[in-house]
Amino acid sequence: MSTRHGVFVTLEGGEGVGKSTAAQRLAALLREAGREVVATREPGGTPGAEAIRALLLNSDTELTAMAQTLLHFAARADHVARVIRPALARGAVVICDRYADSTMAYQAYGMGVEIAAVEALIGLTGLTPDITFILEVPESVSKSRLKSRGETGDRYERMDAEVMARITQGFRAIAAAEPARCVVLDGTEPVEVVVGRMREVIRERTGR
Numbered sequence: 320m321s322t323r324h325g326v327f328v329t330l331e332g333g334e335g336v337g338k339s340t341a342a343q344r345l346a347a348l349l350r351e352a353g354r355e356v357v358a359t360r361e362p363g364g365t366p367g368a369e370a371i372r373a374l375l376l377n378s379d380t381e382l383t384a385m386a387q388t389l390l391h392f393a394a395r396a397d398h399v400a401r402v403i404r405p406a407l408a409r410g411a412v413v414i415c416d417r418y419a420d421s422t423m424a425y426q427a428y429g430m431g432v433e434i435a436a437v438e439a440l441i442g443l444t445g446l447t448p449d450i451t452f453i454l455e456v457p458e459s460v461s462k463s464r465l466k467s468r469g470e471t472g473d474r475y476e477r478m479d480a481e482v483m484a485r486i487t488q489g490f491r492a493i494a495a496a497e498p499a500r501c502v503v504l505d506g507t508e509p510v511e512v513v514v515g516r517m518r519e520v521i522r523e524r525t526g527r
């Protein structure tokens with residue numbers, strides 16, 4: 320592991336729970352306080368990883384759940400090496416919109432890849448977030464938010480309710496297993512409240 324001076328924060332949860340909105344607001348809040356913030360996302364965050372993202376989110380390309388898993392980790396390897404580790408080494412706060420917990424929740428809990436396989440890949444990646452915020456909203460809220468965004472839906476946004484329920488369960492299981500890292504937040508609260516709580520937790524847990 321390289322020397323880390325920064326703080327690695329990840330935002331996780333199902334579709335339309337407010338991850339990207341919160342990530343943007345949290346980044347702005349920390350920048351106002353004078354911190355260097357690197358706001359990034361997965362899959363993606365580097366040219367190579369963004370190319371893999373296009374493949375992963377294109378619902379016209381058939382891929383087995385294991386193939387998807389390996390592509391997510393391929394993209395992650397590039398992203399971690401080129402963007403996240405260097406930023407942490409500089410002392411930046413890295414805010415990443417989805418990370419390895421999404422692969423565990425979607426591909427393992429949701430789509431049936433073995434949990435142990437994803438755990439092994441997480442071990443190979445070798446970079447665990449300092450703090451992970453898991454946002455939760457009821458399925459009806461998630462649906463209506465996605466609808467109001469007016470998108471036809473990528474591979475993941477087209478998944479059925481049963482799979483989505485397993486994904487939500489997956490995120491809960493991760494949060495329960497790793498309470499020192501994970502904080503579950505109610506995504507139906509106003510965004511200012513959600514982000515204010517994130518700011519508090521970062522201060523409490525890292526002193527920054």
Ligand SMILES: Nc1ncnc2c1ncn2[C@@H]1O[C@H](COP(=O)(O)OP(=O)(O)OP(=O)(O)O)[C@@H](O)[C@H]1O
Pocket residue numbers: 333334335336337338339340341464465467468506507508509510511513
């Ligand atoms: N706390 C909130 N209260 C009400 N609406 C919100 C809140 N957070 C986000 N939204 C709205 O919900 C929609 C989805 O939000 P956002 O894109 O941030 O979710 P996401 O988790 O990033 O979704 P995806 O999984 O598709 O990337 C947007 O229209 C956004 O404005």
Ligand SMILES: [Mg+2]
Pocket residue numbers: 338339340416
């Ligand atoms: Mg988003």
